[in-house]
Amino acid sequence: MAEQTQNFTIEQFYKYVGQKKLMGGKCLNCGKVHLPPRPLCDKCLSTKFEWIELPQTGTLLTYTVIHVAPTQFQHLAPYAVGIVQLENGVRIPGMIKNTPLDNIRIGMKLKVEFEETPTAQQQQWPQWPRYYFVPY
Amino acid sequence: MKGKPLASIVSAGLSKFGKLEGLYAREIFAQAAKEAYERCPRLDPKKDIKALFIGHMGESYEHQGHTGATAADWAGLLHVPAIRTEAACSSSGAALRAAVFAIASGLCDVVMAGGVEKMTHRSTPEVTEFLAMASDFPFEQWHGITFPGLFALMATAHMHKYGTTEAQLAHVAVKNHHNGSLNPKAHMQKEITLEQALSSRVIAWPLKLFDCSLITDGASCLILTKPEIAKKYTDTPVHIIGTGQASDTIGLYEREDFTSLRAAKLAAKQAYEMADVKPEDIDVAEVHDCFTIAEIIAYEDLGFCKPGEGGRLAENGETSLKGRIPVNTSGGLKAKGHPVGATGTAQAYEIYLQLTGQADKRQVDDAEIGLTHNVGGSGATATVHIYIRG
Numbered sequence: 027m028a029e030q031t032q033n034f035t036i037e038q039f040y041k042y043v044g045q046k047k048l049m050g051g052k053c054l055n056c057g058k059v060h061l062p063p064r065p066l067c068d069k070c071l072s073t074k075f076e077w078i079e080l081p082q083t084g085t086l087l088t089y090t091v092i093h094v095a096p097t098q099f100q101h102l103a104p105y106a107v108g109i110v111q112l113e114n115g116v117r118i119p120g121m122i123k124n125t126p127l128d129n130i131r132i133g134m135k136l137k138v139e140f141e142e143t144p145t146a147q148q149q150q151w152p153q154w155p156r157y158y159f160v161p162y
Numbered sequence: 163m164k165g166k167p168l169a170s171i172v173s174a175g176l177s178k179f180g181k182l183e184g185l186y187a188r189e190i191f192a193q194a195a196k197e198a199y200e201r202c203p204r205l206d207p208k209k210d211i212k213a214l215f216i217g218h219m220g221e222s223y224e225h226q227g228h229t230g231a232t233a234a235d236w237a238g239l240l241h242v243p244a245i246r247t248e249a250a251c252s253s254s255g256a257a258l259r260a261a262v263f264a265i266a267s268g269l270c271d272v273v274m275a276g277g278v279e280k281m282t283h284r285s286t287p288e289v290t291e292f293l294a295m296a297s298d299f300p301f302e303q304w305h306g307i308t309f310p311g312l313f314a315l316m317a318t319a320h321m322h323k324y325g326t327t328e329a330q331l332a333h334v335a336v337k338n339h340h341n342g343s344l345n346p347k348a349h350m351q352k353e354i355t356l357e358q359a360l361s362s363r364v365i366a367w368p369l370k371l372f373d374c375s376l377i378t379d380g381a382s383c384l385i386l387t388k389p390e391i392a393k394k395y396t397d398t399p400v401h402i403i404g405t406g407q408a409s410d411t412i413g414l415y416e417r418e419d420f421t422s423l424r425a426a427k428l429a430a431k432q433a434y435e436m437a438d439v440k441p442e443d444i445d446v447a448e449v450h451d452c453f454t455i456a457e458i459i460a461y462e463d464l465g466f467c468k469p470g471e472g473g474r475l476a477e478n479g480e481t482s483l484k485g486r487i488p489v490n491t492s493g494g495l496k497a498k499g500h501p502v503g504a505t506g507t508a509q510a511y512e513i514y515l516q517l518t519g520q521a522d523k524r525q526v527d528d529a530e531i532g533l534t535h536n537v538g539g540s541g542a543t544a545t546v547h548i549y550i551r552g
Contacts, residue, residue, distance in 0.1 A: 090314035091367040
């Protein structure tokens, strides 16, 4: 783990997602929490970070229902995607599942869930395991 | 007294926009170049043009990169320095800005700026995938968010915050299709009704088919000179008096506000200040209506109305051909078409026609000052240019 905590990368973020964890990089200089994590703080240019576990609940800021999907998502259409503000203010996009599409509203409470244990293939670029949101 | 001319457009060319079967991008670009040469008989292209800057978004469409040299060769300009600029849908807005820099630096007397894209030979899912490359891969594309999806996220937020309606979005489409019906080079030259727009199939709710721009083939180009020699080439030059460009986060989700494009506001501020003009001075504008909501947000970002009033501006006809500030007289990306890399300089082509009185049935009376607004991706790039009749 010590070695992993050096890598404030998108790859490491998704490796944590594979372990059912939603993690962000907190700048040790200015305190900004980054999602995705970055090697260079965009606010203060520091390179010193720590991993922190992000809250797994939040509020829906905006959403859409995708009817015309790219090739790899066509079997899911129509599906909902939105931007969620987690309890600590960090924003993250993702799919919204387990709800009738007509019930989705701005301001609704959502929580994070994770895809089942990914296959070996889903553990390297670009086949990352995914997180998604459900109402609670 | 308006800002000082940075560079002057002495000629411009535009290919037919549409489904141009059997043609490669370079061949379409040659059509645009030929028109620009014919419009400017005093120019000797091979001798006078000293550089080419060309916008082109994707290698995927034709499995072809290295667009600068290829386009220069097919435009008959072999051996000029030629580079491609890539900034997603703002690629040729960026090419135009590079051309302005080349002229304003004093290093070049005459240059060509242009853009090209060949898209219609690929399937809609393929094009959807290629366009999505201009958005964030690991957090947007990877979670199934498409390009219409990103603008739909903005539309939902705009409707929620300001009460903008689906009918107001449809008004933008109806207006731009009307303008497109007057443009013989537009991809779609037929009018649509509000009912047709509202009942078209959903692409990414609340955006429907008629809220989306077209998948189109096309090319555009401009010939620019130093302002002090423009009259050597034409009696009716158009001067560029303001240029602005800004960037923003690649991911929409990282931005404070989903109802406005910060990069577009910053680019507009730079261009207005440089040109020493105000939004109310603009007589005609071409804005980036990749989706109808994008045109409504553009009105607000460019200061044509207050934030939240864009929907009403469209609904009240204030941006129609006979309105207070005509927007997208060419038909816009919506009806003229959106060959991604060609769009920025195609917008400038329309403003060139308007300010030189050559826009025929869609001519805005006595147009003196024009503006173009060209957005890359979901707003991670924006370029704005301001023009004045010479």
